[in-house]
Structures are given as C-alpha cells and as structure tokens.
Amino acid sequence: MNPGNAPAHRVPRRSPPRRSWLEFLRIFVHTPSVVGAERPFLLTLAREMEALGLRTTQYAGLLAVQGPRPDDALVSVHVDRHGLLCTGPSEFQYAAFIAQHKGERDGDSVSEQTYRLLLERFVGEEVIAYEPWGGAYLGRGTIREAQFCEHRGNVFFEVSDLEHVPAGCPVAYADYLESNDAFVTAQLDNVLSVALAASLFAEGFAGTALFTCQEEAGRSWRFVHDYVVRTSCRPKRFLVLDTSPFPDSESATRQQVVLRHRDAHAEFDRRLADELRGYCENLGVAYGFKDEFVESVNRRHLVEGGRPMSYGNTELGRLAAFSGGLMNGVTVQIPTTGYHTNEETAAVAAVEGVQHLLTRILLERNP
Secondary structure, three states: OOOOOOOOOOOOOOOOOOOOHHHHHHHHOOOOOEOOOOHHHHHHHHHHHHOOOOEEEEEOOEEEEEOOOOOOOEEEEEOOEOEEEEEEOOEEEEHHHHHOOHHHOOOOOHHHHHHHHHHHHHOOOEEEEEOOOOOOEEEEEEEEEEEEEOOOOEEEEEEEOOOOOOOOOEEEEOOOEEEOOOEEEEOHHHHHHHHHHHHHHHOOOOOEEEEEOOHHHOOHHHHHHHHHHHHOOOOOOEEEEEEEEOOOHHHHOOOOEEEOOEOOOOEOOHHHHHHHHHHHHHHOOOEEEHHHHHHHHHHHHHHHOOOOOOOOOOHHHHHHHHOOOOOOOEEEEEEEEOOOOOOEEEEHHHHHHHHHHHHHHHHHOOO
16 A cells, blocks of 8 residues: 555566576477467467567567567577377378478478388377467377378378367377486477577577477478568578487487588588587587588498488578578587487487587677
C-alpha cells in the first residue's frame, strides 16, 4: 500500500542468471521440434531469448534473435529434428520426406540412402505425439516396425498406443537426455547447436542468430536467403552451427571442431575457414576438415571397392550455390556418433572446444 503521495518503491530488476550450454540443452530437449512442426519449439526458444533481454522476430521458417550489434556476425542454426507425421488412421510416415520437395526423391539422394540404413535403429523407440500449434502432448507410444515403401516412396512406421492421434499431428522421439563428465547423449541434431548458440547470447554475443526450420528437408537455406534479402543484412561474418556424423567414436574424437572447405553443393569461404583454423591452432583446440576426412575414406574405398562417401548436403552449401557465392561463410560443427537417432552422442570436450572457438571469434575478437 502506498500512503499519501509517497513515491512507489521499485524493486531493482535482477539480471537473469547465466546458463551454460548444458542447462539450455536440458530445457530445449524436452520441447519437440519435428521437421515441419517446429512452432512449439520456437515459442520456447523465444521466451528464453527474451528473458535475456534480446529482440526476437518470427518470420516464415525462422526465428531471428538480435543482440545490440546485429551486424557484427550472423549465425544460423536449425531447430528441426527428425520424427514422424500421422498421415491417416494408424499411419505414420517419416516427417522429413513429407516436408521435402518430392522432386528430390529420385532414389539416389544421400538422405534416402541414409534413411534406408537407419530404419532398424528406430524400432523399439518411445515416441510422443503432440499438437503442432501449441505443443500439447497427445500421447506416448512405441515404434514396433519400420519399412520403406517403394510404391509410395517413404518410410512407414507401425506405432503402438497412438491409434487415436489425428492426421496432421507430428510424433517426436521421447525427450531422452543423458550426460556425464565425458559425453552427452540425446537426439542432439540439432538441439545441441541451439543450446550452444543460446549460451553465446547469455555470455554477451551481440550479433544475430537465425534459428531455422526444415533443414532436415533441405529447405532452411531458403528462409535464410529470404531474411537476408528482406533485411539487407550484411554481416561481417557468417557461421552455420551444426553437428557432423562420424561412423565411430574413434574417428569422432580425433577432433573437437569440424570445419569444411566445401560440401556436395559448393565451395565455402576459404579465407574465413583459414581464419578459424588459425584460431583453433592458437587456442589448442583439435580440429579436422570434414571434406578431407571424406576424401581419405574415398581413397581407401577406391582400393577396397567400397561405395564412395558423399561430401554431404549442408544449409550453407545450398545457400552459397543458389546465391552464386553472394552469401557464403563457414560451418562449425560438433562431431557426433549415432546420427539421427535418440542416442546421438557428442564428447563434452568437443562441445567445449566449439564453444571456446566461438567465444574467441564472436565475443572477444574486435569486429
């Protein structure tokens, strides 16, 4: 109660406590974000970023988060994760194939080869159906069987206990997270990179981050391109954060940071890649170039008669190719194993190495 005309007492507003990448990961992993149904996750992300005093703006296909100097650097991170979509009574298909442009499904795409190899990994996984607009949970079930239908060109799943789910509802893998001093395990691609970007803002990153949708369907680059054209954004540096799959822990843990000169679509910004290489060497952060790893594997396969490994398809490669090089930069990736499963694993040392590098180039280096 305020007697008379005494001035009202104002309680000083406390600054929000800083959160580490692992704290953000624990928050974000519990919000589903199936490709094509990312809105509930973007709402959670916007609330967390606004709590840090940051400006957030949602556009079709992405959430833009701006610090006080938005042109310092542009960071792109995709928020979508693999899951299923209910397409009829007790019918569940792989969501990325539904969202993807059908013209890209010609039987020879890297993504289709990958899905064929991963089918058996999903059998026995617990899943959660959710409402795509607000994120309310609609039920839990278990994947009993998965198979690729040649006639319809997609992966179909038999799921228990979700017979009541209506068509159009996404189904995410259960919100599983395990961590210790050495490793972190969950459906990390790409919630881990989102958590890392959020922690950079918590530490004082002043630039812009674009949290994009439908990367797993090969469409996120379009949203980044539209944002750059719409806003006439001209960042001093452009980085794309992601995870990078390796076949086993031995090959993954040889480096903390994965860089690239190129992917299957385009050459990246060599000057910036060399700059990051120099930072890694100065900081004592172990690094490797994914394209060089692929080339070494293919040389061995050439001798042994194995199938060549692809350079991979990335958001940055598609963006650089489409824009004729007008938009280009580098990828900074965290090496993982168990790609596109609920047991994808990253070494804590790798995450901290990437964080160390990003802190140095985005927070400490004078633009």
